[in-house]
Amino acid sequence: MSTALARTAAEEALGFQLPNRRMEDWRWTDLRQLIDKPYPPRQKVVAKSADVDRLLASSLFSGVAATRMVFVNGEYDATHSKQANGWVESTAALDDPVNLMNVAFATDGARLRIEGNVDTPIELVFISTDAAPRTVATRNVIEIADDASATIIETHVGEGSYLANSVMEIRIGHNARLDRIKVELESHDAVHLAHAHVIVGQNVTFRDFTLTTGAKLNRQNGTFRFIGEFADAKISGAYLLAGKQHADTALVVDHEVPNCASRELFKCVMDDHARGIFQGKVIVRPGAQKTDGKQSSHALLLTETAEFDAKPELEIYADDVACGHGATSGDLNHDHVFYLKSRGIPEAEAKALLIAAFVGEAFDTVHHDGIREALAVFAERWLTEHRRKG
């Protein structure tokens, strides 16, 4: 049997054919090659409370007043949660491989319906503790009622070797507002596969920000459907990657109705041998006139060996729209570094400041001051911290 047809050990354990480079969306992230060991699903792992506490404290937002809801090794942890879980039905019919794995393997997840104006952010913390390699999958469904507003944080942390699979279905009702902030801070020996599926109603204001900085291998899909007019969505993200980290974000922004605006802004920093990928597709369906859809990705490559690939795609079936995309990549500006050094700022600190400034633009979509501040502090420390650890 040829190797191409042979199931990998990982596939054997999962019972799935993993996506590979022959699939256009996965050309840069061939899971058949990159997932090099089995991560059997549905393994019951009991966590030590001290481990959970330690990982919980590693959230960037432990200093931010938030209502926490904690999932440990794929299951709701009542002891560490302030927010009770509820029940909202999953409705998304997604056929991508990440979702299929999730449907088969998810053990639990947040199921929340938000009504009214919820001022205090809700932080969903997904923790994986150190144990034998396994798949940890959660399926989360969040419904924001008409006229409601909320800020939802998703923090993914862990230790050891595991494959985290996280699907987030979000339905945002008419005239509602949602700020979603995701921080992927998984163990550096982990794989993180995610799909966010967001349905944006009429007159909605939606802000989405994702920081990708953990995991050795990260693939995040995003599907954003506009189903009501006059909605406005800003989807932004930042990568802070080092070592041999690999992160691939593939977004589809689907304008099904007229008069909506979407903005995508990704600021990606790659050090060492890290590789970042950004694939963004904007679809404007027939009749979705007056769509305003723009997309840009910018990469900062700190070494010659770091890499960034961008694939913007526009599929436009309406004639009265304003759509565009842009991508840049480059090194830190030497004049900027010199100017800071000439004022007494040592090189490492100067670079850290410039990196934080570069990714900081992507934090601007975050309304909550405390959350934005915590992100900025993390970005400023990232370079020196990761270089110190090696």
Next chain:
Amino acid sequence: MTLLNIDNLHVKLEDEDRDIIRGLSLTVNPGEVHAIMGPNGSGKSTLSYVLAGREGYEVTEGSVTFKGEDLLEMSPDERAAKGVFLAFQYPIEIPGVATMQFLKVALNAQRKARGEKELSTPDFMRLVKDRAAKLNVSQDMLKRPVNVGFSGGEKKRAEILQMAVLEPSLCILDETDSGLDIDALRVVADGVNALRSPDRGMIVITHYQRLLDYIVPDFVHVLSKGRIVKSGDKSLALELEEKGYAEFTQDAA
């Protein structure tokens, strides 16, 4: 003690063979203001960059001693912490870094390098507000990213503000007058004059005599083709204004 001693300095661009500075010697003592004048291409900006430690230049001969130490061995941030400050001819715009934050990081990095205690936020704010008011630098400018969207005059005032906050012992002003109208020039010059002190030296690099009406130098040097061809007192600047640089560029050829 001598503040700065430049002895027979030769400098070339790293990727070219031609020397830009060719045997320049200059001594600056504390309290002195030296003006360096010269035509375009005489090496004025190169001199300022070499003193600040910019990459891309190679010293092929000679030495630069600052407070008794070899300046050329130090990185730009070490030079700054020891007291060297270059006010740029074209201040760099740094998007995303607020001016206030930049000043605080710079001042505390210098203090840390000198083994001094970092300034608390309230003490720092007081210091900056005091200095900024004297230079007509608004609170709004301090909140904006470093030099981004500043007018020419605002950029130069921001440079002098940095100088006033960092309190260096050697100020190098590279064509600080360029791009300034007469009112802005006066504000900047007042700011510089306020920093004149018996233990601070200054090198004022300029093409035109005009700036020296406001910042009156103790010494004036004419730089041509990479070396000082004539030195004198402030009257030399007036002489240059009248006769131009032709005499020196021909002599040096």
